[in-house]
Amino acid sequence: MNDRTIALQETARKLRIAVVKTLHKSQxxxxxxxxxxIDLITALYFHKMRHxxxxxxxxxxxxxxxxxxxxAPALYVALAESGYFPPEDLMMLRRLGSxxxxxxxxxxxxxxEVPTGSLxxxxxxxxxxxxxxxxxxxxxxxxxxxxDGELQEGQVWEAAMSAAHYRLDNLCAMVDANGLQIDGExxxxxxxxxxxxxxxxxxWHALEIDGHDMTAILNxxxxxxxxxxxxxxxxxxxxxxxxxxxxxxxxxYHGVPPSDEELPRALECLGHx
Amino acid sequence: MSxxxxxxxxxxxxxxxLGAGNDAIVALDADLSGSTKTGVFAKKFxxxxxxxxxxxxxxxxxxxxxxxVGKIPFVSTFAIFAVGRAWEQVRQSVAxxxxxxxxxxxxxxxxxxxxxxxxxxxxxxxxxRAVPNMTVIVPADGVETRGAIRAAATFKGPVYIRLGRNKVxxxxxxxxxxxxxxxxxxxxxxDVTFVTTGLMTxxxxxxxxxxxxxxxxxRVVHIATVKPLDRELVLKAARETGAxxxxxxxxxxxxxxxxxxxxxxxxxxxxxxxxxxxxxxxTSGKAEELLKYFxxxxxxxxxxxxxxxxxx
Numbered sequence: 001m002n003d004r005t006i007a008l009q010e011t012a013r014k015l016r017i018a019v020v021k022t023l024h025k026s027q028x029x030x031x032x033x034x035x036x037x038i039d040l041i042t043a044l045y046f047h048k049m050r051h052x053x054x055x056x057x058x059x060x061x062x063x064x065x066x067x068x069x070x071x072a073p074a075l076y077v078a079l080a081e082s083g084y085f086p087p088e089d090l091m092m093l094r095r096l097g098s099x100x101x102x103x104x105x106x107x108x109x110x111x112x113e114v115p116t117g118s119l120x121x122x123x124x125x126x127x128x129x130x131x132x133x134x135x136x137x138x139x140x141x142x143x144x145x146x147x148d149g150e151l152q153e154g155q156v157w158e159a160a161m162s163a164a165h166y167r168l169d170n171l172c173a174m175v176d177a178n179g180l181q182i183d184g185e186x187x188x189x190x191x192x193x194x195x196x197x198x199x200x201x202x203x204w205h206a207l208e209i210d211g212h213d214m215t216a217i218l219n220x221x222x223x224x225x226x227x228x229x230x231x232x233x234x235x236x237x238x239x240x241x242x243x244x245x246x247x248x249x250x251x252x253y254h255g256v257p258p259s260d261e262e263l264p265r266a267l268e269c270l271g272h273x
Numbered sequence: 274m275s276x277x278x279x280x281x282x283x284x285x286x287x288x289x290x291l292g293a294g295n296d297a298i299v300a301l302d303a304d305l306s307g308s309t310k311t312g313v314f315a316k317k318f319x320x321x322x323x324x325x326x327x328x329x330x331x332x333x334x335x336x337x338x339x340x341x342v343g344k345i346p347f348v349s350t351f352a353i354f355a356v357g358r359a360w361e362q363v364r365q366s367v368a369x370x371x372x373x374x375x376x377x378x379x380x381x382x383x384x385x386x387x388x389x390x391x392x393x394x395x396x397x398x399x400x401x402r403a404v405p406n407m408t409v410i411v412p413a414d415g416v417e418t419r420g421a422i423r424a425a426a427t428f429k430g431p432v433y434i435r436l437g438r439n440k441v442x443x444x445x446x447x448x449x450x451x452x453x454x455x456x457x458x459x460x461x462x463x464d465v466t467f468v469t470t471g472l473m474t475x476x477x478x479x480x481x482x483x484x485x486x487x488x489x490x491x492r493v494v495h496i497a498t499v500k501p502l503d504r505e506l507v508l509k510a511a512r513e514t515g516a517x518x519x520x521x522x523x524x525x526x527x528x529x530x531x532x533x534x535x536x537x538x539x540x541x542x543x544x545x546x547x548x549x550x551x552x553x554x555x556t557s558g559k560a561e562e563l564l565k566y567f568x569x570x571x572x573x574x575x576x577x578x579x580x581x582x583x584x585x
Contacts, residue, residue, distance in 0.1 A: 063342075106341075106370045114341050114372075118365045124331045125366055128338020128346075131323065135299070135344070155362075158331035166323070 004047070005214045011081070012042040012214070016243045017272045018077035018090060023257040024266075026093040029102070032240040032253040034074040036178040036211070037145060040236055043217040044143055045078040053083035056110045062140050063113050063129045067122025068147035068176060069103040070255070075112070076100055084111040120153025122146065123173060127163050130171040130231075141225070144173045149181030151192040157202065163231040164203030171231040172224040173204075176211060178240035180251040199233040211236025244269045276415075277440040281379040283415035284436055285310025287422040288347055288377075292318045298426065300347045301336050303329045308438075309349035309379045333359040333376070337366035340373040345426060351385075352378035352394035352435055356401060367431045368406045374432075375425045381411075381435040382522035383550065383567055384472070384560040393555030398470075399527025401433040402500045408432045408453060409500040411471040411521075411529075414443045417497055420451025428453055437522075439560050441472045456503035458510075462492030465578045466510035466517050470496045470529045473520040473548070476564075479571035480578065489582055502532050508541055516585060517545040518578045522569055525549040544585060546577050 015038050023029045045051070049062040066075045073093065080087045085099070092098035099108040103117025113129070116122045126144035133140050150156060163171055175195055183189050196206040205227040209216040217236070224232035240254070241247025244266045258266050292298050292314050299321045306312035306324060315322035325332035329350055336346035348355070355378040356363070367374045383393045401409045410425070410432065412418040418436060425432040444459070459474065460481050467477035474495040481491040494510050496503060511517055517537065519530040530547030537543060550567050564570055
């Protein structure tokens with residue numbers, strides 16, 4: 001493991017702490033799926049993506065679409081840490097008048113490209129971005145982060161079909177496969193496995209990794225860039241609630257914020273005193 | 274009424290013309306490009322046309338993504354699919370972020386004909402009108418369609434344009450200026466006003482001719498932009514003629530009739546009647562037969578207006 005990877009792991013830890021504090025303050029929002037996505041989002045915002053927080057509309061930027069929009073807190077802490085807006089704003093999450101809406105809203109928040117939250121719609125928008133950028137012969141890349149439960153939406157597969165049809169090798173989808181959704185295990189609610197095979201059958205270049213292994217994430221993102229003529233999906237096995245032992249692998253923490261009593265214990269798990 | 278042209282044909286030609294002058298214009302279709310006439314654009318600009326297959330939800334989302342990187346996407350399919358199948362994509366991915374997407378739906382209303390009730394959208398205007406940030410336009414003829422398509426291309430934000438399958442008489446002069454949100458008085462009158470949209474405007478003009486022979490002076494106000502409604506023009510008609518008959522090739526629930534009723538009820542209530550499809554689905558038949566079957570004829574419009582005037 002090199003210094004870069006260690007630094008990114010430390011950033012991810014900081015972001016998890018910010019997620020817990022933000023959700024404790026708002027007392028509303030999605031804890032489990034925000035924490036499972038943090039390592040993937042960290043790798044994108046603090047390593048892979050070209051972007052300029054001082055100029056959110058910079059033409060040369062790569063695009064990110066948080067298809068699983070309920071993990072908005074994970075995106076917001078990354079945007080705040082990057083410098084798109086002051087970290088204090090996080091404490092206003094989900095409040096009336098706040099620019100931080102319950103689910104990502106491109107009209108409100110600097111750095112948010114398109115609104116998401118209604119599951120299944122994000123990948124189509126990412127496909128449109130990739131198509132438009134290719135049309136202009138631009139080299140910008142498009143990243144989309146989906147949930148595994150979200151793959152139950154039929155529109156995801158319409159989008160998957162079209163991305164391969166139009167040979168969108170500038171598109172990289174990541175699946176935060178934490179195995180849980182609101183009603184329980186994805187496998188039991190409506191099985192989506194085998195995810196990578198499904199995408200391969202749709203014409204995608206598919207990789208499977210441990211979504212909390214920073215080295216593996218960076219390698220996969222690198223390999224995605226080398227794919228020619230087809231989009232890449234990185235199926236990242238993750239743990240819902242990752243980093244806070246008593247949140248981990250619990251569907252019951254899907255949409256529940258940390259309570260007053262849980263906050264200090266959660267922060268302790270994340271090495272925050 | 275010199276010529277007849279289907280509004281969808283006027284769309285195809287206009288889109289192709291616009292494409293020549295603006296590289297940002299792209300078109301998407303869901304396997305109906307021959308019918309919606311985006312095929313004309315596709316032939317001229319194959320690199321900027323995307324057939325998305327029979328997958329309307331993804332098509333609308335893809336258009337929103339294209340808009341977010343600076344393109345001006347025109348999305349077409351039949352009205353029933355653009356509004357029905359892809360409603361939530363239109364709401365979440367297009368209207369919510371005010372994406373610069375133009376949804377041009379063809380085969381609106383019952384004049385789709387033989388395909389029957391499954392393919393005849395009688396509620397699309399109501400559905401689109403209820404979505405915030407959405408502009409809703411129903412042109413009356415080919416000339417107005419050209420104007421509406423051109424206006425939509427320069428307008429920033431989502432627009433829904435509803436077109437028809439069949440040829441309709443041209444009622445506007447070729448140089449008719451089109452402005453989003455502006456209705457127009459096509460015929461003066463003092464006893465009653467027809468407030469109409471789409472192909473019903475031509476029917477209302479005929480109805481006004483019948484009524485004139487009976488000594489009833491009927492005004493005809495054409496409303497292409499159902500939302501935002503030209504409030505001043507409709508209120509002026511209500512004040513000056515004291516009776517309103519709306520007409521549309523659409524359900525009487527929530528469309529132009531609904532919009533006018535809402536406006537009048539709050540601002541200047543006058544006796545009114547809504548001519549349209551009376552809360553039911555369409556059915557198979559020839560377009561002309563269906564217009565008669567659903568009472569969307571000059572005769573029925575004249576009867577409705579006469580009765581309203583006499584009951585005052």
